[in-house]
Amino acid sequence: MTKTALITGATSGLGYDFVQLFAKDGYNLVLVARNSQRLQEIKKSLPKIEVTVIAKDLSVPGAAKEVFEETERKGIAIDVLVNNAGFGLMGKFDELDIQKQMNMISLNIAALTELTHYALSGMKLRESGRILNVASTAAFQPGPLMAVYYASKAFVLSFSEALSEELAGSRVTVTALCPGATSTNFGAVANVEGTKMFSRAMASDDVAKKGYAALMKGKRVIVTGGLNKAGAIGAKFMPRSMAAKVAKYVAGEK
Template identity: 50%
Template sequence: MENVVLITGASSGIGLEFSKIFAREGYNLLLVARNEEKLLSLKEELERKHKIKAEVLAKDLYKREAAEEIYKFTKEKNIQVEILVNNAGFGDFGEFASLDLKKQEEMIDVNIMALVKLTYLYLRDMKEKNRGRIMNLASLAAFQPGPLMAVYYATKAFVLSFTEALSVELKDTNIKVLALCPGPTKTDFEEKANLESSGLFKNLKNATAKEVAEYGYKKLMKGRVVAVHGFKNKTIAFGGKVFPRSIVRYVTYLIQK
């Protein structure tokens, strides 16, 4: 199967919207998420509506072997991945010392390790063909430290830095990488991250997952390296760069609290 977009976290939220957009644009899909039932339903819908081909693969990305298993699956099925969308990720709200350590470890495995491994595996193939695109889901959180979501903010800072570095390494190739940095978005992320008591989602206007995905798709096709969705979010990201870190981290704490 050629002209394939591999999307992790494809069954809900921004990943679901990316699946619909790429199918609309005529790409074949490899949809990866934990919920196989949702993936199969989405596959049927997109194949019927857009006359494309889709494969599904149910995987828990916090498992260290998941990335290699996904890559092996594509090789066995002769799936030619042209675009990789590392969308899967999650957060957790609360003081670090009071949170469940296993969940923090799994967050690092999903938000960082799986993303790095998938990027490494598919980037090597893209370099052989000298073409391809990779989108990594960072966040507005990448631009400042995040008290009360310390590990999550740190993982997204890693994703942003990693992606920017790759963009320079790949500057003389036909391979483009993008760090998409949405702000608070209307998905199930808030519930899964226990953010009901956080001021973050109350104080900032939430974009829809569709709005973020449409924006990300356009920026990926244009070859942007970093894309922050929304004017207010762009202002916050800029503030994280110019104001003293002592102020930035305290203001972030007040907003989160």
Template identity: 45%
Template sequence: MATALITGASSGIGLEFAIEFAKHNHDLILVARSEAKLKELADAVKAKYKVTVHVLVKDLGSDKQVDEVHNYTLMQNIQVDYLVNNAGLGDYGAFADEDWNKINSMIDVNIKALTRLSWLYVREMIQRKKGRIMNVASTAAFQPGPYMAVYYASKSYVLLLSEAMANELKDHGITVTALCPGATESGFADTANARDTRLFKRKIPSSAAVAAYGYKAMMKGKTVAIHGTMNYMMAQSVRFAPRKTVTAIAAKINNKD
């Protein structure tokens, strides 16, 4: 049985990834800070599917705790076949007014932990000549995002890192997928204080739909997987429009009026 390590599994897209992987008979390692939510999910999954579930309560904003995730799999002799770097957070507000701790968390979780876990596990995958990594980016990755500037920039990093890794690893039997959801129903908008932006004040897809799409894209070895036709078209169109115009449109979409 193969094992999937999923970060940010306590809520939203990550929680649905856990169910999706279990449905396909994969053992799970669930990582997040919320112990009760992870345990509840582990119990629900074990009751329904014949899979082994490990719960790791870790704050991925801490370098030490990121390494503890890897050390756990080494000590337990668990081979991670699928790494899903899903944990992430956003923050709404003008760059100059943002709380530094939130900026720091976005850089630590969205960028640093994702990079460190990818680096640690890809080296094991290279030895086995097999493995798949999915990094959850966003449609935010395709343009600058005024009023969520650091978040958009962090997701651009995730997209570009994933595409470069996919290219380097294509002859090693390893695939890297950048999953790019658009606005999705989850805890994200509340954590980011973005619930009343134009982006979230409309009908948006469920986390379950995004996770099912992401799972398929990862298993096909797709490098960039944009969820939804409209999101796909938006991501393509920004390549041909003047950058100032693209940035102004993003500012409007992120507006709270």
């Protein structure tokens, strides 16, 4: 029986790369993003599988529930959930637009949590399923100049690890993907492309392949890239105040 993967933020970057990986392996897809036209274009490019597109802004309260209600109406069981949608903003907390930061929390944390809840219920009933939550190396330390974004990814990592332990021994797995700087449109949206942290950005397709492989193996956490792994390990042993200073430094211009 063909399985179905639901992917958020599916129209570009890592989300689009995940679309290609799942399609290659014959999964049917439910693609969620704001850009309806782009979703339709992607659907037309994947004629050999069943593709359902749902145009939703997941930062809007209630949107996540509406997504799952639509899958239920269509009789679609979600075997794999990829919570990829998210964004960041660069700048001092008090100087950034507060509504944009609240939207970030809604998307990066609330929507991810809600989608996971709805998907997990069905997976546990069927005794099978996989969830991939896209976190970040930002999850391992405080992030001055990107305070809300770093904090949101710390939530994603902690939440994912906790669920993974709750599900230990079952056939449902939760994986947290923690990439460092990645060549997607994230950098442009967050206004961080000219910073030190993006001087060695990884190719998004490479990050997606590593995340996909880790998901299929049921790994709890995957940090992509040797330098990123070293940084994540170093952050665990470094005083939090020093880790914050390092994060602030790499957020500076090249």
